[in-house]
Amino acid sequence: MIKSLESLVDLAKGKDKRKIAVAAAGDYHVLKAIHNATEHGIVEPILIGCEDDIKRISSEIKFNVKPHKVINISDPYEASLEATKLISDGKADFLMKGLVSSRLFLKAVLNKEFGLRTGSLLSHVAIFETPYYHKLLGVTDAAMNVDPDLEEKIDIIKNAVKVFHGLKNRNPKVAILGSVETINPKMEATMHAATISMMNYRKQIKGCIIDGPLALDGAISEKSAKLKHITSNVAGEADLILAPDINGANILYKSLNFLGGATSAAVIMGAKVPIVLTSRGDSEKSKFLSIALAAAIS
Structure with a gap:
């Protein structure tokens, strides 16, 4: 068993680089976490969302998205559907929620046509x-x-x-x-x-x-x-x-x-792949470590 959350990065690096589909990726904190994860060499992102927002925010944080795939879909629900379909088609290894409500995101993830249901509880x-x-x-x-x-x-x-x-x-x-x-x-x-x-x-x-x-x-x-x-x-x-x-x-x-001075990483389990669904109150470090956790166990 690993002894620290930082070890998640090493565990993820020990695997082939994982492709992460990010739904509604035009979010500052999400892109910061994705940038960090790419810098550590643990993920290859596919960014789905408003292309203008993704490029503007990426420029602000000095994240070069040119080597990465960007799919221009402005509607958050449609972006979530596209991210889910990428998983279903085997083109990505795990999923992350961006600037979209949890309700709409999970509706896309669990859609009956190509959703990620397994029969297990999420x-x-x-x-x-x-x-x-x-x-x-x-x-x-x-x-x-x-x-x-x-x-x-x-x-x-x-x-x-x-x-x-x-x-x-x-x-x-x-x-x-x-x-x-x-x-x-x-x-x-x-x-x-x-x-x-x-x-x-x-x-x-x-x-x-x-x-x-x-x-x-x-x-x-x-x-x-x-x-x-x-x-x-x-x-x-x-x-x-x-x-x-x-x-x-x-x-x-x-x-x-x-209150406890903790650092955390979290995923949603029970779907076909791990899902990174962080809350607004989570720190940038927590979001990054959640990506590393999903990459390590996917």
């Missing part, structure tokens, strides 16, 4: 590097699934585990969060956690070690786990955290970024 996987934890930490799902049921949580875990496998962690430790470590029939999150943990124990979910419910301190602090007398292969050593719902995951995501 989910958001973020990887954090923080000075307050001894290794990289994954969090899911902070962006896609509002209130996942038991089956959806299983799919979300499977999507995230694929990311960790791509990062050379063949058996990630997954903590399913709850407010307590005890199983309470009146608290659905604890029942889900216990069920999924037992499914993992009985090899119905493979490729990882799962335990839950675990409170956050028990999941990431060995000291807390010992004080609570938690016997677990995951407690204090979690690689990946599954939150009960989007509220908990999103709060944790933003707390790590804005």
Whole structure:
């Protein structure tokens, strides 16, 4: 398993250069991240969007787009459709959202004619590097699934585990969060956690070690786990955290970024290829590292 997010760049460089289709690419921060990724030699961009905007912004940031393919489509939804079609036709390896709403972008990605559906649930996987934890930490799902049921949580875990496998962690430790470590029939999150943990124990979910419910301190602090007398292969050593719902995951995501001094990279999993779908609040570094993450696992 890699030890830092900067290692994503080296991991991506170890593969053939990946082609990234950028939908509605006429965005300053997106083009800065793409420029950075091309400078590091990890992607070959195909930029779909308003050509005038792409060239104007590229000139401002001293990004020479002449060697790269630019497809002039001003409408953001149509640009998203074209980017999706490039993936479907095997002309690009992964996808990135530019200056287009997530709703329209995902509508294009999931269109029935040539979309990227696989039958799996789409989910958001973020990887954090923080000075307050001894290794990289994954969090899911902070962006896609509002209130996942038991089956959806299983799919979300499977999507995230694929990311960790791509990062050379063949058996990630997954903590399913709850407010307590005890199983309470009146608290659905604890029942889900216990069920999924037992499914993992009985090899119905493979490729990882799962335990839950675990409170956050028990999941990431060995000291807390010992004080609570938690016997677990995951407690204090979690690689990946599954939150009960989007509220908990999103709060944790933003707390790590804005209060925890973390750097992050994130992708959407469950489609035919990884999808880079960053938020407006994400830093330029986070956008670049998200591209590197997608390139490394695609």
